[in-house]
Amino acid sequence: MLGDESIVESLAGLVIAGAGGLTAWAAMSPWSQLFGPVLCRADSPRTMALTFDDGPNPAITPALLDLLERYGARGTFFMIGRHVRENPGLVAEVVARGHSVGNHTDTHPNLFWLSPAKIREELARCQDVLFAAAGIVPRWMRPPYGFRGPQLAPVLRRGGWAGMALWSRAMFDWKPQPPERMLRRMARSRGGEILLMHDGDPFIERADRSHVVIALEHWLPRWADAGMEFVTIDKQARQLQPLAAG
Numbered sequence: 618m619l620g621d622e623s624i625v626e627s628l629a630g631l632v633i634a635g636a637g638g639l640t641a642w643a644a645m646s647p648w649s650q651l652f653g654p655v656l657c658r659a660d661s662p663r664t665m666a667l668t669f670d671d672g673p674n675p676a677i678t679p680a681l682l683d684l685l686e687r688y689g690a691r692g693t694f695f696m697i698g699r700h701v702r703e704n705p706g707l708v709a710e711v712v713a714r715g716h717s718v719g720n721h722t723d724t725h726p727n728l729f730w731l732s733p734a735k736i737r738e739e740l741a742r743c744q745d746v747l748f749a750a751a752g753i754v755p756r757w758m759r760p761p762y763g764f765r766g767p768q769l770a771p772v773l774r775r776g777g778w779a780g781m782a783l784w785s786r787a788m789f790d791w792k793p794q795p796p797e798r799m800l801r802r803m804a805r806s807r808g809g810e811i812l813l814m815h816d817g818d819p820f821i822e823r824a825d826r827s828h829v830v831i832a833l834e835h836w837l838p839r840w841a842d843a844g845m846e847f848v849t850i851d852k853q854a855r856q857l858q859p860l861a862a863g
């Protein structure tokens with residue numbers, strides 16, 4: 618059986634073969650700036666940004682909050698509107714405990730195929746429910762799967778968003794798996810990175826992401842001992858430029 622990485626690589630290969638290499642790279646690579654500027658590194662080599670997508674998830678997020686608190690770590694949670702609607706109290710708790718929240722759309726579609734109007738609607742529905750749940754108005758968004766087309770950056774610029782936040786390192790943690798695999802992947806993380814992790818699943822309620830908690834339980838104290846500071850996406854200096862244009 619193929620590992621997660623090889624499956625993703627095979628899929629990426631298929632898309633590249635079918636859609637033209639440059640377009641696929643610009644649409645899928647977390648580091649491509651061709652379809653608009655993206656945040657994919659933390660500001661300093663002494664910092665690390667822990668990010669968690671596809672929640673809130675009552676089966677995992679509370680344990681994650683306790684763990685982060687134990688090491689004084691702040692994280693950023695890119696939440697999905699449909700899960701927020703089911704768990705508004707959990708959003709309020711994430712905010713109350715000092716973490717940042719980002720917008721991960723309302724229903725987790727592939728934005729590459731959506732019109733600007735549909736993208737605005739996906740983002741607005743998520744913003745509305747986040748505001749209702751916790752009184753917050755997130756300024757950063759993360760496109761589902763990291764996929765975006767040339768239409769996304771203008772939507773964000775005109776909407777006054779700080780920008781789209783992607784990542785420098787994915788943990789390939791979006792399926793239940795033995796925690797040992799997560800431990801090995803996390804070992805490669807370095808300062809200055811934005812780590813992509815998952816506390817939920819876009820389409821499954823109460824998804825099992827216990828491997829994420831177990832792996833962080835191992836690495837958080839080690840990173841903290843090494844002097845790493847855990848920062849949120851909101852604390853990053855970089856913003857989409859120029860904010861007022863377009």
Ligand SMILES: [Zn+2]
Pocket residue numbers: 670671721725761762819
């Ligand atoms: Zn996602």
